[in-house]
Amino acid sequence: RAHGEDPAVANALWNLSFTHSVTGADPETARRLVEESLALYRRAGDREGTAKALFALGNVWYFQGRLEPAREAYAESLTLERGLTNGFSLGWALYMLALAEQGLGGGAEAARLYREAFEVFSGAGDVSAGIMCLNALADVASADGDVTRAARLAGAAAALEAKTGAALASFAVRQEHRERLPKLRELAPEAWAEGEALGLEGAI
Numbered sequence: 120r121a122h123g124e125d126p127a128v129a130n131a132l133w134n135l136s137f138t139h140s141v142t143g144a145d146p147e148t149a150r151r152l153v154e155e156s157l158a159l160y161r162r163a164g165d166r167e168g169t170a171k172a173l174f175a176l177g178n179v180w181y182f183q184g185r186l187e188p189a190r191e192a193y194a195e196s197l198t199l200e201r202g203l204t205n206g207f208s209l210g211w212a213l214y215m216l217a218l219a220e221q222g223l224g225g226g227a228e229a230a231r232l233y234r235e236a237f238e239v240f241s242g243a244g245d246v247s248a249g250i251m252c253l254n255a256l257a258d259v260a261s262a263d264g265d266v267t268r269a270a271r272l273a274g275a276a277a278a279l280e281a282k283t284g285a286a287l288a289s290f291a292v293r294q295e296h297r298e299r300l301p302k303l304r305e306l307a308p309e310a311w312a313e314g315e316a317l318g319l320e321g322a323i
Contacts, residue, residue, distance in 0.1 A: 274314025
């Protein structure tokens, strides 16, 4: 704040917000920090900064279980990200919007967004995030009653995680309460085995 430059202050506020939002320690402080960051980025005409502040605001709402405002913030962030060149940020905007959509009952829209996120992450070589997308798509398919497809996707994800050591995927399964996934191996063992042999690209 002493330097008086909006983008620098906005970035510091943005970084600080995550210590309060993701941990759930103080969501009100997180919201206040993010909203101030967002206002400063907008005033500076910083499109990239505005997109990431909106994403952070989506996180504030998401981790409080307030999915409708989270969806709105993620959707606005995604609109801005599509005009930028940061594939990592675009992939995460897609993924988190899909999470919000899925939580609100929009399985078909969530699946579309997860698939697009998978394509973005795969193109960027982010294997861990790609595996997360496979698990998410498996979860949507399972919720829709398509156990065969769900098991195939989950089998592919499990095999890739074992091969690459991408522990982030298992953490996400627990964090996102995807309790259906571990049961799929027993429900459809042949489809699971097929998935194990597919690899990252073949799974979709």
